[in-house]
Structures are given as structure tokens and as C-alpha cells.
Amino acid sequence: MNKPILAADRFGVASAVPGLDPAAILETARQVVATQRDGLGALSTVLGDSFVEAVRIIAAAPGHVIVTGMGKSGHVGRKIAATFASTGTPSFFVHPGEASHGDLGMITESNVLLAISNSGETSELSDLLVYSRRYGIPLIAISSRSDSTLARQADAALVLPAVDEACPLGLAPTTSTTLTMVIGDALAVALLGLKGFTRDDFRDRHPGGRLGNVLLRVGDIMHHGAAVPVIATGSAMGQALIRMSEGGFGCVGVTDAEGRLVGIVTDGDLRRHMSGDLLAQPVEAVMTPDPKTIEATALAAEALKVMNASKPKINALFIVEDGRPVGFLHLHDCLRAGVY
Structure with a gap:
């Protein structure tokens, strides 16, 4: 030696x-x-x-x-x-x-x-x-x-x-x-x-540095409003592709008539269903049902853990309230915020 x-x-x-x-x-x-x-x-x-x-x-x-x-x-x-x-x-x-x-x-x-x-x-x-x-x-x-x-x-x-x-x-x-x-x-x-004294109190006193990053909530860094990529059931896949391109996230959520999230269409779903009539198919025929979700109050670190623990791994989560999407979080959002 x-x-x-x-x-x-x-x-x-x-x-x-x-x-x-x-x-x-x-x-x-x-x-x-x-x-x-x-x-x-x-x-x-x-x-x-x-x-x-x-x-x-x-x-x-x-x-x-x-x-x-x-x-x-x-x-x-x-x-x-x-x-x-x-x-x-x-x-x-x-x-x-x-x-x-x-x-x-x-x-x-x-x-x-x-x-x-x-x-x-x-x-x-x-x-x-x-x-x-x-x-x-x-x-x-x-x-x-x-x-x-x-x-x-x-x-x-x-x-x-x-x-x-x-x-x-x-x-x-x-x-x-x-x-x-x-x-x-x-x-x-x-x-x-x-x-x-709670974790939220601690976070309020440590907004900077690694401690601040660790204690960030999903709601602090998620996309919201018009930036959330969703489309209604019954829509054609051609419309879904346009929405996916607009969002730039590589996926789009699918909501039912009551606005609840029922599925997600990802790049992987497109590859698995590639055919000549793909654009004419309804989104529900292509989507993956029951996608992973998280609440806005969860720690961003928890969201990252959910993404990494999924089989297969995923790189995005929808944030829901009462089953309805109110935000969207991508893996890159976590990394930009220093959460890893």
C-alpha cells in the first residue's frame, strides 16, 4: 500500500x-x-x-x-x-x-x-x-x-x-x-x-444560502396561471402538440370537464403512440393517466425527491388543489433555485 x-x-x-x-x-x-x-x-x-x-x-x-x-x-x-x-x-x-x-x-x-x-x-x-x-x-x-x-x-x-x-x-x-x-x-x-418555532419560521429567517434553498416551498418556484400547460379532454393531439410547444416543458396536462387533472402527455407518450393518425387522436387515447402531483405547500426538496423516486424517473410535476392544476414545476426550476 x-x-x-x-x-x-x-x-x-x-x-x-x-x-x-x-x-x-x-x-x-x-x-x-x-x-x-x-x-x-x-x-x-x-x-x-x-x-x-x-x-x-x-x-x-x-x-x-x-x-x-x-x-x-x-x-x-x-x-x-x-x-x-x-x-x-x-x-x-x-x-x-x-x-x-x-x-x-x-x-x-x-x-x-x-x-x-x-x-x-x-x-x-x-x-x-x-x-x-x-x-x-x-x-x-x-x-x-x-x-x-x-x-x-x-x-x-x-x-x-x-x-x-x-x-x-x-x-x-x-x-x-x-x-x-x-x-x-x-x-x-x-x-x-x-x-x-416551525420550519416555516426558520425559512423566513434564512432566505439566503443553502438553508434558504433547502426550505423553499413548491409554491415559491412553480409556474402558475397561463404558464401551466394544460388541455381539456376531447382535444385532438394536434392541439396538444401546439400547447406542448408553447409551454416548452415537453409535456401537457389533461383536465376533465370539471377542471381536474386526469392525465399527462409527454414526449415519451408521443414516441409510444407514433402513427400516421396521431395528430387526429384525442388526447385521452395517448395520455398517461393519474400523473404524479404535489401540493404548493410541500418543500421543493420533496418535489425533487418525488421526481427522482418515480419509476421511470420524471422531470415535472403538476401542483394541484382539490385535484385541479394550479401550478407546474420542472426539474430545471429546482436546479435553478439551488434545490438538489
């Missing part, structure tokens, strides 16, 4: 860095993962009444969750605020240094303050703590020390378990920041359930 070529070898780094040992590097990485995994296990055992109280406080607040923290706690806090906001809990981050120079005005009695400090003694948070106590703003703390100033002042203190940092010096915030982020995620998900 050929030995894999490391990127360090390809670019000459291995020879340029004395003592570079790939096995030792991987062992270090695995130790970091193991240390943080153990920390998460310890965190799951200490979550209790304080966590429930924190969720209750946030759920009862009419305003935003204001997240704050300094240094690495601040970086994690920004992520927590973003997760809250995207999952139905209005939130934003306030830098504690800026808060002392006017941004305290962003915080009102309707808000909840979520303050993060590993030590619980971060001096830059002092003005925020005083402000929250003065105006009766609910305070939730995330800290590793239950006897810290921050934890003692809080209405709900979420205390991290005593765990080792993954840094071999025991100094760089690593495991502690991971646990803090996980607590933030746990709060957001718990609140998501309480608020009845």
Missing part, C-alpha cells in the same frame, strides 16, 4: 520544521477532542433548576436577549446571540466596553441580560451588572465559579463544571468556551420548542 503524501511533505514543510511528527500531531488533536468530549459529559450532569429558570426568564421577557462578554466569551456570545435570533428569540450582542460609553441605552427593562465570564469577575462587565440591578433587568450568568460576583448577582446562574482546558498550559479558553457555546445552543433549542 502506498503511503499517503502529507501536505507538509508536498510543500517541503516537514523537512523545514525540525521534529515535526505527524503521529504526535494527530495524538494531540485527539487529546483535545477527548478533553472537550469529557467536558460535555460533565456539563450534561450539572444542568438543573438554574437552566430551567433561565429558560423561564427568557420566555417571559417581552423584549430581546442582550448577550455580553469580553474576549473569548464575547466571541462565543456573538454566536449565541445569532443562534437565538435565528431560532425565534430576538437577540443581539452588546460589547461591554461600548456599553460603558453609551450602549447601555440599548438595554431596557423589557430585555434580559445574558452575561458570560469564565471567572465571573471580568471588570468590563461591572457597569452592566450595576445597570441591570438598578433597573430590574433580569440577569442570567454563565460562569465557571458559583461564588463569583457575576453568579451571585444573577437571577439564574449557569455554572460550568470544573473541567480541564484542552490547552496543555491550562490557560487558553478551549473546553470552557465549548461548554459555554453548548449551553447557549441548549437555551436556544429549549426556547424554540416553547415558542412553537
Whole structure:
């Protein structure tokens, strides 16, 4: 078996860095993962009444969750605020240094303050703590020390378990920041359930990027109105061919006297029924009955799955309401919208 070529070898780094040992590097990485995994296990055992109280406080607040923290706690806090906001809990981050120079005005009695400090003694948070106590703003703390100033002042203190940092010096915030982020995620998900947050709500907050594409509804990208290629039963195939050409989709739906979709004529149907009198035949003699359909409220990804799962595969679906076609979706519509 050929030995894999490391990127360090390809670019000459291995020879340029004395003592570079790939096995030792991987062992270090695995130790970091193991240390943080153990920390998460310890965190799951200490979550209790304080966590429930924190969720209750946030759920009862009419305003935003204001997240704050300094240094690495601040970086994690920004992520927590973003997760809250995207999952139905209005939130934003306030830098504690800026808060002392006017941004305290962003915080009102309707808000909840979520303050993060590993030590619980971060001096830059002092003005925020005083402000929250003065105006009766609910305070939730995330800290590793239950006897810290921050934890003692809080209405709900979420205390991290005593765990080792993954840094071999025991100094760089690593495991502690991971646990803090996980607590933030746990709060957001718990609140998501309480608020009845749905996939539609999530889609409304994520209209861009891959998430927005995944959550698109059929009704968002379907053709509708005069663009829906349909023809009535009793029509000649000559008329059906004209309608197929006008639509440019390679098919036409067939509706009964009440406007319900009863069949579809595709290019494949034309090939199977090719004869000298094809154009004179009624569409119902050529159509494939009971075509695949979907509702406008379905996810576009579900429509794509229906097309791919059909035997044989199909590349279009009619969108129906009470059996009547109200839209049309082609495989290419999904691909153009980034649904795949």
C-alpha cells in the first residue's frame, strides 16, 4: 500500500520544521477532542433548576436577549446571540466596553441580560451588572465559579463544571468556551420548542444560502396561471402538440370537464403512440393517466425527491388543489433555485 503524501511533505514543510511528527500531531488533536468530549459529559450532569429558570426568564421577557462578554466569551456570545435570533428569540450582542460609553441605552427593562465570564469577575462587565440591578433587568450568568460576583448577582446562574482546558498550559479558553457555546445552543433549542418555532419560521429567517434553498416551498418556484400547460379532454393531439410547444416543458396536462387533472402527455407518450393518425387522436387515447402531483405547500426538496423516486424517473410535476392544476414545476426550476 502506498503511503499517503502529507501536505507538509508536498510543500517541503516537514523537512523545514525540525521534529515535526505527524503521529504526535494527530495524538494531540485527539487529546483535545477527548478533553472537550469529557467536558460535555460533565456539563450534561450539572444542568438543573438554574437552566430551567433561565429558560423561564427568557420566555417571559417581552423584549430581546442582550448577550455580553469580553474576549473569548464575547466571541462565543456573538454566536449565541445569532443562534437565538435565528431560532425565534430576538437577540443581539452588546460589547461591554461600548456599553460603558453609551450602549447601555440599548438595554431596557423589557430585555434580559445574558452575561458570560469564565471567572465571573471580568471588570468590563461591572457597569452592566450595576445597570441591570438598578433597573430590574433580569440577569442570567454563565460562569465557571458559583461564588463569583457575576453568579451571585444573577437571577439564574449557569455554572460550568470544573473541567480541564484542552490547552496543555491550562490557560487558553478551549473546553470552557465549548461548554459555554453548548449551553447557549441548549437555551436556544429549549426556547424554540416553547415558542412553537416551525420550519416555516426558520425559512423566513434564512432566505439566503443553502438553508434558504433547502426550505423553499413548491409554491415559491412553480409556474402558475397561463404558464401551466394544460388541455381539456376531447382535444385532438394536434392541439396538444401546439400547447406542448408553447409551454416548452415537453409535456401537457389533461383536465376533465370539471377542471381536474386526469392525465399527462409527454414526449415519451408521443414516441409510444407514433402513427400516421396521431395528430387526429384525442388526447385521452395517448395520455398517461393519474400523473404524479404535489401540493404548493410541500418543500421543493420533496418535489425533487418525488421526481427522482418515480419509476421511470420524471422531470415535472403538476401542483394541484382539490385535484385541479394550479401550478407546474420542472426539474430545471429546482436546479435553478439551488434545490438538489
